[in-house]
Amino acid sequence: NAGDHHKAFATNFNPEINIREITQRGKYFEDGEWKETDPLSVHKPLNYPNVGPRESYLMYHEELESLTKNFPTIKRARFWMTFGQEYLTHLRVIQNIGMSRIDPIMYNGQEIVPIQFLKAVLPNPGDLGENYTGETSIGCRISGIKDGKEMTYYVYNNCSHQAAYQETGAQGVSYTTGVPAMIGAKLFMQGVWKKPGVWNVEEFDPDPFMKELNEQGLPWHELFNIDLEL
Numbered sequence: 001n002a003g004d005h006h007k008a009f010a011t012n013f014n015p016e017i018n019i020r021e022i023t024q025r026g027k028y029f030e031d032g033e034w035k036e037t038d039p040l041s042v043h044k045p046l047n048y049p050n051v052g053p054r055e056s057y058l059m060y061h062e063e064l065e066s067l068t069k070n071f072p073t074i075k076r077a078r079f080w081m082t083f084g085q086e087y088l089t090h091l092r093v094i095q096n097i098g099m100s101r102i103d104p105i106m107y108n109g110q111e112i113v114p115i116q117f118l119k120a121v122l123p124n125p126g127d128l129g130e131n132y133t134g135e136t137s138i139g140c141r142i143s144g145i146k147d148g149k150e151m152t153y154y155v156y157n158n159c160s161h162q163a164a165y166q167e168t169g170a171q172g173v174s175y176t177t178g179v180p181a182m183i184g185a186k187l188f189m190q191g192v193w194k195k196p197g198v199w200n201v202e203e204f205d206p207d208p209f210m211k212e213l214n215e216q217g218l219p220w221h222e223l224f225n226i227d228l229e230l
Contacts, residue, residue, distance in 0.1 A: 001082060001173060002051040003134035003161045009090040010123040012173035016115050019100050022091065027060035028078040029068045040088070046080065046228045048137040049221070050158050053230055054082040066200040094118065129171035132161035136172045141228060154223040157213070167217065176218065183212040 001012065011018040026037035042058035061079035068077050083091075094100050099118045104111040139156025157176070164175035184201060187193040193204045201209070213220055 001134075001136050002048065002054060003132050003136065003172060005123075005128040005132045005171070007123050007128070009087065010128060011125055012128070012171065013125050013177070015119040015122050015125070019091070019094065019115060019118075020102065021061075022059070022081075022083075023095060023100055024060060026058045027064075028058060028076070029064055029074070030076040040083075045230050046082075047230055048082075048228070049139075049156060049223070051135065051137045055085075056080040056082050067202060070200065070202050125174070126170065129161065129165035129169060129174075132165060132171045135160045136176055138176060152225050152227075154226055154228070155220055156223075157218045157220045159218060164217075179216050179218050180209075180213070183209055183216060186212070 005012075023039055025039055026042060028035055028037075037058060040057045040059070043055055045053045046056045047053050057080065059079050059081050064077045064079055068074050091100075099114045101114040104113050136159045137156060138159075139154055141152065141154045143150070143152045145151070159172040159176050161172040164170060164172045168175060170178070184193065187204075187208055192208050193199075193201075210220065
């Protein structure tokens with residue numbers, strides 16, 4: 001997220017989920033096994049299209065679980081997210097003073113959960129859109145062998161916070177979360193993505209989904225054999 005909501009500290013979605021997600025240990029898949037890292041301890045600058053360099057942090061994200069299961073030839077799967085230094089400083093203070101705790105404490109004779117109290121005093125993510133500037137840049141980089149040659153493929157979308165707000169009243173992070181979910185629901189209701197049992201998105205035909213992204217406000221672009229590292 002290369003946007004600026006002009007707040008001292010705010011999360012782009014549910015603060016409780018956001019803070020818990022970021023402060024947990026990192027986890028990635030490599031050579032057939034899962035490896036863990038200390039929270040946000042692995043990071044490097046990456047060069048995002050139309051945005052430029054941003055410090056990017058290795059995190060655990062649940063889609064790695066199904067991707068490595070459904071594509072068993074994957075050698076390594078990692079998830080990266082960007083954070084500004086001011087955001088990380090606030091996060092560190094929140095942890096140090098105990099406001100990220102998820103266990104109940106007694107306060108004035110009643111139980112409260114610190115992180116839930118923090119959520120109540122932080123800006124509402126749904127109210128950030130009006131003054132949000134900049135854009136998000138979300139992509140997948142896949143490297144491997146194709147037709148006997150090494151190849152790197154990058155598919156990505158950039159989403160303007162202001163364009164998202166003007167269309168829906170929500171900021172870009174909400175937009176890029178909601179639109180794909182809507183498309184999945186649409187394909188399910190149309191019977192395009194539907195078969196007995198429980199399935200994840202990568203187990204269905206991607207072409208109708210990718211077509212809908214281009215038509216529903218999240219057009220994607222392709223780059224071949226590029227290097228995101230600085």
